[in-house]
Amino acid sequence: MPHEIIVVGGGTGGTVLANRLADRLDTEIADGAVHLTLLSDDPQHVYKPVFLYVPFGEKTVADASRPLRDLVDDRIDVVVDRLTAVDTDEKRLTLRDRPDWTYDQLVLATGASLAPDEVPGLEAGAHHFYGPEGATALRDELATFTEGHLVLSVVGVPHMCPAAPVEFVLMVDDWLRERGRREDVDLTYTYPIQRAHGLQPVADWASAQFETRDIALETFVNVEAVDPDAQTVETMEGAEFDYDLLVAIPPHAGSDVVSEAGLGEDGWVDVDKHTLEATAAEDVYAIGDVADVPTSKAGSVAHFEAGPVADRIASRARGETPTASYDGKTVCFLEAGTDAATFIEFGYGDEPTIRPASKMLHWAKLGYNESYWLTARGLL
């Protein structure tokens, strides 16, 4: 029987990892000593950062998606099905459509999902840009939004792509100015804690940008409920505000499968932050958004986690002692509007430094979004 390695999730983390494993275990796969499977419930691979550009008409939903099979090495068995349960004692997976599988090493890269129903009225009252339908609906709403109060409210923390809310509000500011609508639109950004972002340097940078551009910053805003008819928001802090267009970052959820398997609370896998190995079970790893590590839920994190995890899994498959380690490396581009950007890079315990925004970095971000498809293939 070959050594069975199963990667669950066809997003950035799962796809990069599976491709890296195919390279590292080339000989073992060819000899039949190792069998590598990538399991995903979606035959398409979706690169979510593209959705930020959809409301502004700069990208389409189709730009975010390619067939998973086209991005994955031929040595990988791609299976489209949904994981419904994990038994870590028996090393068994239950699937929606197929008989149970057993594994020798398992990687959970199942990502995060949106949970707007955690806040009453949010789904009906707010737009978002965290999925294809939301981004498209927001594009249509923005196209005809000529005056009133536009509020970007970060409701759920942690959330995917932590820079995106700041980026959106700076981009919409530029976008409205370019169309001569900005004077008739009041812009407000809200955040749950006492500053504009969890990372202090990003909060400082964003606050200065907001002040320069006449964007109101409201902190300690934890949304309790939205009234879609009255177009008002109530907060846990006892405040209430009106909106004409509410763009919200919805609460995020991990995976019920994770909680039910005893791998972590609230659907996030409890892992060692350096080895990405689950603390509650042997031979189980988690990478990407579903892994509970003290850094951002960002595509770059999934990408940088994939390398050391591929090394560790390959070592174990060969009977060696794994030594590779993840240091928390995180890289995020930040759009400062429609034609300038900056970026941050940091590891565990580091404070990121914000560089001056430039047109060059904006083009670098757009260029990276195109070359992302090489990242997914494990080439970058």
Add this chain to the structure above:
Amino acid sequence: MSNTTYEPDETVDARGATCPGPLMDLIGKVKESDPGTVIELRTSDSGSKTDVPEWLDEAGHDLLGIEDAEDGSEWDIYVEVT
């Protein structure tokens, strides 16, 4: 564990998480708790010692106390939901 004078009804263990993780975990627990509930927040993020009291003041809940735990690298913050 610390020798505390408080008797929490709920404990939120946010040790290992960085800002804003501990505060957001506490806010989530407060949201689902009834008035009178005493919550213990266990944190290793020193920023919690200032950002938690600031939020409690803003939201109108009571800070019962902050106790050093371990060797001064962790803190237990006690909160009563009002």
